[in-house]
Amino acid sequence: MTTPDKEKSQGALKGIRVLDMSRVLAGPWVGQLLADLGAEVIKVERPGTGDDTRGWGPPFLKDREGKDTGESAYFLSTNRGKRSMTLDISKPEGQGIARELAEVCDVVLENYKVGDLKRYGLSYEDLQARNPRLIYCSITGFGQTGPYRDRAGYDFMIQGMGGLMSVTGEADAAPGGGPQKVGVAIADLMTGMYSSVAILAALHERQSSGLGQHIDMALLDTQVAWLANQNTNYLIGGEPPKRMGNAHPNIAPYQTFRTADGDLILAVGNDNQFIKFCVAAGIPEVAGDPRFIGNIARVANRDACTAALAPAMRSKTTAEWIALLEPAGVPCGPINRLDQVYADPQVQHRGMKIEVPHPLAGAIPLVANPIKYSRTPIRYDAPPPLLGQHTDEILTGLLGRSAADVDALRARRII
DSSP states (O other): OBOOOTTSOOOTTTTOEEEEEOOSSHHHHHHHHHHHTTOEEEEEEOTTTOSGGGGOOSOEEEOTTSOEEEEEHHHHTSOTTOEEEEOOTTSHHHHHHHHHHHHTOSEEEEOOOTTTGGGGTOSHHHHHHHOTTOEEEEEESSOSSSTTTTSOOOHHHHHHHTTGGGSSSSOTTSTTOSOOOOSSOHHHHHHHHHHHHHHHHHHHHHHHHOOOOEEEEEHHHHHHHTTTHHHHHHHHHOSOOOOOTTOOSSOSSEEEEEOSSSEEEEEOOSHHHHHHHHHHTTOHHHHTOGGGSSHHHHHHTHHHHHHHHHHHHTTSOHHHHHHHHTTTTOOEEOOOOHHHHHHOHHHHHTTOEEEEEETTTEEEEEEOOSOOOSSSOOOOOSOSOOTTTTHHHIIIIISOOOHHHHHHHHHTTOO
16 A cells, blocks of 8 residues: 655646536546546535435445445545535526636536536536636537437447447357446546546647637547457458457457466467467477468467467466466466455555545545656545535635625525
């Protein structure tokens, strides 16, 4: 575990303020990343209930006495470093406060259905008129335009519609074959990552133009975009790629193999590595087989190549193979459970498990941001906030409201 030094830099995005009006995953993932990078992020939540994911459990964080706090692990995973304020934007007074906040922010994040915020006077056009420098990022399932613009879009649906599940899972004819979703909400997460890049580029462009802009992000667009070589395999080759389990469509052998006690990932990326593997494995004759000389031949004869290697792979344990192949320069690795991941010496050395202070639990373990800066290292001073934890200080400190005003807003259930 690591506890960052509080004297370190305040972050690469120091001075940037973000109004995070999003919930669940894609939008909050953006807000957390920007907060990690040093931005001030104000998370606006519904009074009483907050972000939907606060209730997505178990598991829930336990307090110092071992009792459930009601803070879900899901919420904790994506809201680090933010300040939370409650605000009812369905009411005119709440809408007015949201507009005030947008006037003093650089970025607005939102993932409401298309047109929802326009009803409240909180659309890009409404807020840009008051703050021309505002960068306004909208995240929806299908985007602000097109025949599906009014549809709700959820990660699982998008993985299917966007082609991912057509290439994920065992082949249809294999045991357990058929479409599979990825084990995390990858369409949401990748949309969050692309959105973060878009926001950072817009902030850079604003330095010269002085103007903000509207960023229209769609889960479906993102899912289609990041299929990478599978996309161009289809666009160039003309054949839709199929599910291949753990095999690679363009390289062989690049897959999992059964060992004497489990499984091993063998990731042969070039012909030299294939020869090295065969020599280390004691089957040099396989490297000289005309069917397997060159990657093109191995891909064409994939099943035969797998069958030629499989008996040797079963002769040693996973650990024995790693000890043999790594010194030979043959890429390989185990398939770890998360307990094994966090016990891995490389993961520990890189500080991927962190500990942050928490008002209810004392401290909580979280996952570090993988970005490593040389001068502006990421800080983890602020935990995921309690619901409405910072409402009063935002209203009084940022918007200049009096304590009496805040009490009145609370009495009218605006906050």
